[in-house]
């Protein structure tokens with residue numbers, strides 16, 4: 099688990115640094131999943147990862163978001179702060195934001 | 202940029218707005234986005250710069266103009282690290298280049314001097330007028346020196362507040378550097394509500410860290426207008442462990458409530474004159490209210506803050522104006538950079554939906570205030586917010602404080618995540 103996580107973060111990190119926002123068209127729906135996911139970005143970006151903070155979540159696999167968020171929420175994975183954040187979301191909400199991240 | 206006159210706007214919006222207008226009193230006009238709507242954002246700080254950037258993300262067709270008087274913004278977050286000598290001023294410097302070149306925000310370096318809500322326009326310092334379809338205000342705070350006698354804004358060079366980062370941070374840092382070993386640093390801490398509830402206590406922590414290394418015989422006294430403060434247990438635990446009895450905190454009801462300051466003699470006077478505390482360096486953090494421009498625009502309540510509909514941050518005073526960040530009344534959300542940042546996204550989504558006539562999605566926001574007790578000792582308070590019963594409320598069972606009694610490894614990790622947070626949030630706002 100830990101190993102795949104690290105490899106993955108390494109892979110996307112370099113790319114994400116140079117990619118600006120995907121250009122949404124005016125008709126794109128801004129979903130609740132996206133709004134929730136956008137509240138994670140300030141701790142989880144290429145910039146935070148590079149500074150030794152929380153890992154970049156852009157293009158992080160959906161199923162990993164779901165499993166890790168539930169693990170934080172249910173106390174199955176120790177954390178300094180994610181337990182306190184994850185417990186603010188229902189299963190449906192976690193799945194909605196994971197779907198957005200996984201795009 | 203193409204000027205967008207009111208007449209044009211009405212022509213473009215056409216029938217849709219006419220219908221909307223016949224609704225309740227001053228229901229806002231909606232556009233179907235077949236012409237370019239124009240949003241003006243006042244203030245390029247944590248809330249305003251986020252709102253501008255995310256408006257372009259959520260609604261690329263909307264023209265966004267950000268008005269900010271300074272070419273350089275110094276984040277208040279990290280300014281306590283400057284005061285403690287951990288980082289230099291350039292570490293907390295942010296600029297507006299990426300907002301323009303990467304995100305298509307037009308940045309105007311000027312001050313908004315007046316808001317004409319009727320005409321839906323703002324006046325700039327250079328005399329120009331900017332018309333808006335929607336106005337977003339995130340102008341931050343101003344100080345109220347009237348609550349304490351003897352001190353005014355004019356004394357801020359001798360007795361800095363350093364509660365807006367920049368020159369004030371430099372001045373206080375220089376005074377601390379010039380203070381002799383064995384001197385006394387006195388902080389006068391403000392009453393609620395104010396910008397960054399744990400900020401004063403992180404500040405004394407890092408000044409203590411500096412003293413411990415460079416001037417170990419020095420003393421720190423906090424004279425507080427409150428009887429308790431954010432993360433108090435965690436701070437006090439850290440202070441005792443790291444700094445022994447260097448830091449003394451006096452509660453308001455225990456002689457801490459300062460009534461006057463004798464600026465010339467650098468003395469704070471409390472307890473009906475019975476208590477006089479002399480300082481070598483004094484940091485007076487005044488009582489606060491919303492920035493002047495929000496008052497002038499008629500957006501404030503009796504307490505001097507801006508009431509908003511907290512699901513969208515639309516002003517209760519004017520349907521075409523949104524107010525966020527420190528200036529707003531935001532329910533359980535503290536006045537922090539992290540709050541302002543997530544509010545900026547709520548506002549951007551609300552405006553994007555409104556301008557394209559879509560139902561807004563229910564807002565979601567978070568906050569985390571990290572503080573450093575030493576460069577390797579971090580603590581935090583977090584919350585997740587939902588709109589409930591007309592207010593932003595913390596989700597029950599979520600959020601809360603770092604544990605007390607945690608081991609040094611945990612504190613070290615949180616200190617590392619504090620630095621990661623700084624890099625992440627500043628990239629999210631200005632990057």
Ligand SMILES: Cc1cc2nc3c(=O)[nH]c(=O)nc-3n(C[C@H](O)[C@H](O)[C@H](O)COP(=O)(O)OP(=O)(O)OC[C@H]3O[C@@H](n4cnc5c(N)ncnc54)[C@H](O)[C@@H]3O)c2cc1C
Nearest residue numbers: 244246247248277278313340341397526527536537538539
């Ligand atoms: C010492 C200290 C430490 C802090 N630490 C943290 C922390 O660790 N974490 C955290 O989350 N928060 C922290 N904060 C709080 C954070 O800095 C503020 O809550 C946040 O910046 C508020 O954002 P804002 O957009 O409301 O206001 P600001 O960021 O203050 O932005 C307001 C902007 O509006 C501009 N402006 C004002 N008037 C006008 C006008 N008339 N026309 C045009 N522009 C105008 C100003 O120039 C300014 O750039 C700290 C604050 C302090 C003082």
